[in-house]
Amino acid sequence: MNALLELRNIRHAYGLQRVVNDLSLILKKGAIGCLLGPSGCGKTTVLRCIAGFESVSAGAILLNGVMISNASFCLPPEQRHIGMVFQDYALFPHLTVQANIGFGLHRMQKTERAGRIAEMLQTVGLTDVSEKYPHQLSGGQQQRVALARALAPRPDLLLLDEPFSNLDVTLRGRLSVEVREILKSQNATAILVTHDQDEAFAIADEIGVMHLGEIQQWDTAYNLYHKPANRFVANFIGQGVFLPGKMLDPSHVEIELGTLAGVIPHQCIQDCQLCREGNSVDVLIRPDDIVHDDDSPLRAAVINKAFRGADIMYTLRLPGGSTALSLVPSHHNHAIGEKIGIRLETDHVVAFSRSAS
């Protein structure tokens, strides 16, 4: 077991309001983890607890197997050797880029320090602007300075708090890939906090979806999308609708569009109550589960459409009256009100017990 960071049932409260609730996670050395959730879910608080800016009221935080926080002890942030990239970067406005990057290297020899600064400037591609001040840089450059500054002292763990939220959308995508490459090249272990799933998918190896101070599911991006552990995760990750259905047997479920057959994720199999024949369930239908097919006898009315370049996202009214989304290649251009042929195409089924809503 190669756990670099371990959170054991940590709890944190602001006054009476509990923001983090018995939260546990384990992060391996060299992995990039992510806490993903809507604003106010407590994800930033978890990060600040790890950094040591907040203390925990119960539970424990271990770094390299050493206790750094529990209910009665909180190692000061400056002794944790944990780096942090802040949401607003918190660059020091009175220092140049290289002085910012060298700020945490105050214990190093002069030459060693200069070498490390040069190396980091190279890594983040900012050698040309090393003499400039933060306010002279673009948002993306500032972001990279913040990253380089946090990575320069070779922290055991790097924390990134909504690192791309101040950047415009086009820049976000490019930078998140770049940041992942930098982190991997430095062999860094990191935790990222964000509310943007594209960002999380682009950077992280493992993602924890947070809601109400708890991790709902800690998994890979693929599994979060295709095997959501509960309704919250299913709703939060990706797009889709729930359609009512009836279980026929543990691997078949009938909905208004027909019978779905497929591997029902293991969490459903475990829940025997759910899989029993005749049970009412809600079945998650993703936009890519409904395929447009002109020859199909099954028809649905277009009630809305969003052109997205390569494809069009249609909102359809199904014969039974419920709505569903369908992702269709964009040369299949249909008008609103038109009825188009659709076909179900699923290789696994995600269903939740009706009563669970």
Place this chain on the structure above:
Amino acid sequence: MKDEALHPTENETGTRKAFFGFSTSTQRTSTGWRLIPFLVAALVLAPIGTVVSSLFAPTGDVWEHLVETTLASLLVNTFWLALGVASGSALIGVSLAWFTAVCEFPGRKFFSWALLLPLAIPAYVTAFVALGLFDYIGPVQTALRAWLGSDLPWFPNVRSRLGVIVVMVLAFYPYVYLLTRNAFLTQGKRSLEAAQSLGLNRTQGFFKLSLPMARPWIAGGTMLVLMETLADFGTVAVFNYDTFTTAIYKAWFAMFSLPAASQLASLLIVIVFAMIVLEQQFRSRIRYAEVRQSARADRIPLTGWRGWAVAGFASGALFFAFLLPVMQLSIWAARVFARAFDQRYLEFLWHSLLLSAFATVLTCSVALLVVYAARRHSDPVTRAAVRISTIGYALPGAVLAVGVFIPIAWLDNQLSEMAMQLFHIETGLLIQGTLVTMLIAYMTRFLAVTHSPIDSAMQRITGSIDEAALGLGLSGWAALRRVHLPILKGGIFTAATLVFVDVMKEMPITLMTRPFGWDTLSVRIFEMTSEGEWEQAALPAVALVVAGLLPLIFFVRQTER
């Protein structure tokens, strides 16, 4: 159809914009508005030009005499005073700012606003109270001698360079305190947290981060202190500590040599401008983008003796800079009240109030005109003119008095000569020795004080606000009354209060340019203190302190919520 009605075409908005009197549109340019900033700038530049030109004027006997006897000591005195007051104020101001902004200690909330109170007391009032209390014949030394039964060879001489410096530090430290505290508060906790995550503890964080980051504000506050110190006349006069301002006064009113006074003034101007240039250089090198405000840091608790030591330090500053002077003034004032509260006192008060009111109306109106003019024409030349017109605040009052008096005297002579030649009438002096001279000098000095609050209020009226008012059918005077005035009201009020109090406290301009016999509270204080009549000076001083407290309380209530 309905949609079109709601959104006028581009052309339509264009014409409407041009229609609107105060819009930033350049379609309706009028030379009148254009000229205002330049006229005001010229008015400000005239005294500066007058004084500076005398730097190269032929030197007279009085000047020779001054150079031989006093110039060296003036320079030495000014140097040590400026150095001592600036460093003392910076030390006290910055440390108090740090403790109240970032730490937690007993009484912090109270001290954070109370430490501004000394701003209400003019430095020359603190000065004469200190002299009255701690001089050889003062109550403190007298009581100590009686108690110990011996002389006090160890008691520091109050009438000394150190004495002036201490008094001025007590009076001026709040400038540094106010600005630096703001800097520390707006730094927020992010930067300190960033430093912590990079391995620095909080003490290291203060010296390596918070202090350097606050440097522009510390420099700004210290610069204000320096300006006040160089401009000061009353305090040094009370202490008989000769600096340029008192030398200017003596050259003019004791040696009756206006040229010598002007030459001294020109030297002082050179010093002041050297300071400004230095500061600008310093500032432009480290002009940071504004730090975004984030939640206030968790305060660093100062527990045990540390907390009480800091509370003691803050109490000491507050006691000596505010409580002690106020108490002593009250005692003196109460003692002489029956005798001194008479017709003449009311006359001083009336003169002070009247003068302040005139100056306030004049300065605020000119500031409003300048601000509107700059709004209509925001080209670089106009902006430069606006900057020049607010430069007067850097000019010491004694310098301005000379600089305004000389051109007016010249103008007066021209006028009376002209009247003589054309109409054969003896007009005498028309402007000289009237309130007009004083008011022009006040306006020059205090325009910056009114300009900045009115200008920042005006910044809030954006072009789109004008257009929104237009869109709702308001234009011209209606827009001015219903949109502009309510937005500007607060700024104008602040400006008026500040300048009112500043004029009331003002000493050198009032003393040197007032009409004969037109005595005000500050003139009375000067006359009484120069004879060592501390008690007699107390009653006018109380009025000034009360006047100074009003805007301060207003300010504190606004900011400390």
